[in-house]
């Protein structure tokens with residue numbers, strides 16, 4: 001396949017960015033999207049030009065680093081996949097592909113397609129941990145019976161990889177789906193009850209402080225989430241927040 005790429009180039013956080021055109025030829029449909037960018041970068045380096053900076057780590061849908069806005073959609077046209085799991089067979093010969101960083105005030109661009117998502121880390125620091133009694137009478141976590149339904153829901157919430165696609169998809173740049181997943185993975189388990197009274201309140205306060213927008217229930221976040229995190233988690237977050245603020 002021969003493709004025309006229109007890629008956001010921005011030398012650093014303070015510089016102005018712009019879309020730059022690149023032609024790339026003989027792309028295999030079996031390549032991943034990131035492998036296609038690797039080929040482009042090899043060509044740029046051979047020509048003595050700056051390669052395109054983009055984030056990646058695991059390349060198997062686990063780390064959440066490969067956050068790209070592709071033709072206006074977080075992680076591109078496929079559903080329930082990350083950019084590293086997206087294959088070029090989803091595109092046609094002659095296609096034009098726009099590649100941009102995730103856009104949000106709380107995810108400032110560092111360079112080209114790389115954004116700073118440390119705001120997510122700070123939200124987790126605000127409440128996403130579990131205290132454990134280490135007095136010598138610590139109960140083995142595996143010895144605490146947990147209802148199968150709750151365990152399954154907690155596990156589903158815990159599959160959130162912190163990629164930020166929910167924020168990039170939302171017209172308000174809200175981080176509610178991410179925060180709701182992080183709150184839900186603890187709220188459903190007995191181990192998560194130690195900090196339950198303040199977790200939701202602290203995480204929502206940090207989310208607001210980071211500049212994420214409010215949730216207006218459009219559902220764009222869940223539609224674009226590569227891990228299919230459900231909107232029911234946002235309902236749970238709202239309940240946990242109410243309990244948290246009343247206690």
Ligand code: SF4
Nearest residue numbers: 160161163164166225
């Ligand atoms: S909720 Fe989904 S889209 Fe949002 S950070 Fe988690 S995995 Fe990514």
Ligand code: FES
Nearest residue numbers: 059063064066084
């Ligand atoms: S590189 Fe880790 S999820 Fe894509």
